[in-house]
Amino acid sequence: IRFYLHDQFNGSNPTTAIVLPPRNNETLFGQVAIFDDKLTTESSINSKPVGRAKGFLVIDSLSKSSSLQSMTVELEGRKGTIVLHGQNPFTESQREIAVVGGTGEFRNVQGYALTSTTGAEPGGFIAIYEVHL
């Protein structure tokens, strides 16, 4: 399973809200955000939509930018959700987040998601996710 996630935290139609501010300005430790991000088949936000990733992230590192990211992925044409929950050191080129469960078609799954930031776009950043169950 492969998709592009659009983390739109700026602009006219943000899908991410910062609900708690950071405690320091270097790593943003303490910041909490909630999101309902669009997923697409290709890198462009205007490519075919394939689902949503909903959840929250807690920036929890004092040494580099990293967040504990918890989100459920729902995909068009698939019944149920995949639950990702793990550390995402988002300034590293390649990251891995644990898949800890799922519902519907994805009951009892485990696995991992590989993710990297592929670029910026107006309002935010684009990341690719490859989910291995």
Added chain:
Amino acid sequence: IRFYLHDQFNGSNPTTAIVLPPRNNETLFGQVAIFDDKLTTESSINSKPVGRAKGFLVIDSLSKSSSLQSMTVELEGRKGTIVLHGQNPFTESQREIAVVGGTGEFRNVQGYALTSTTGAEPGGFIAIYEVHL
């Protein structure tokens, strides 16, 4: 495993606290609540208590009311807890939340919980949970 959960967010003795306010009024996106809810054998809050469900929920949907709900269930007479973590679109009639682990008797469990709101009561709402491990 089957129980009724009493989400008491109003009234004189609430078991749920809203700790962060919503960012919009349609879906309540951005709201965060923490709870320690009573579980009973039957729908009535005065029926036999069977445990507590403790955790938090993050309302994370821009399109409908839904929360990423994370909670541990402790049951009277059972040693340990069951950990539920997943999306709960609470206005749908039937929802499914992933079981991602457990402790004590419930070490290494996976599975799912089916839940639906069965009614209102003074102070809040009642939901039935059927946990399949």
Added chain:
Amino acid sequence: IRFYLHDQFNGSNPTTAIVLPPRNNETLFGQVAIFDDKLTTESSINSKPVGRAKGFLVIDSLSKSSSLQSMTVELEGRKGTIVLHGQNPFTESQREIAVVGGTGEFRNVQGYALTSTTGAEPGGFIAIYEVHL
């Protein structure tokens, strides 16, 4: 896997930040903290560092002090992280937290961590963790 965790919430160099205040003063229900805690081989904070535990905790009990604790453990010399997520009734002598997944070397793990508070130190508390995968 065994380590000591140093929860430094006071002092000149805290590794834990309280980001939301409690709603009551008996159990601290409603308090949320984010942490990036040092892990060491022995009880002393000056013993050999072996990694970090990053995450958050939500105090979610009305009857005793307990938190839903979500954290990832990274260990020096090991590639990847272990994800712990569960209830930690931190005033009890021995607690158990579920291991719900992992990444890298720890892909697809499940299990549990036994933890107890072993003492206080300037700035905070020391807890031992024994992780069983």
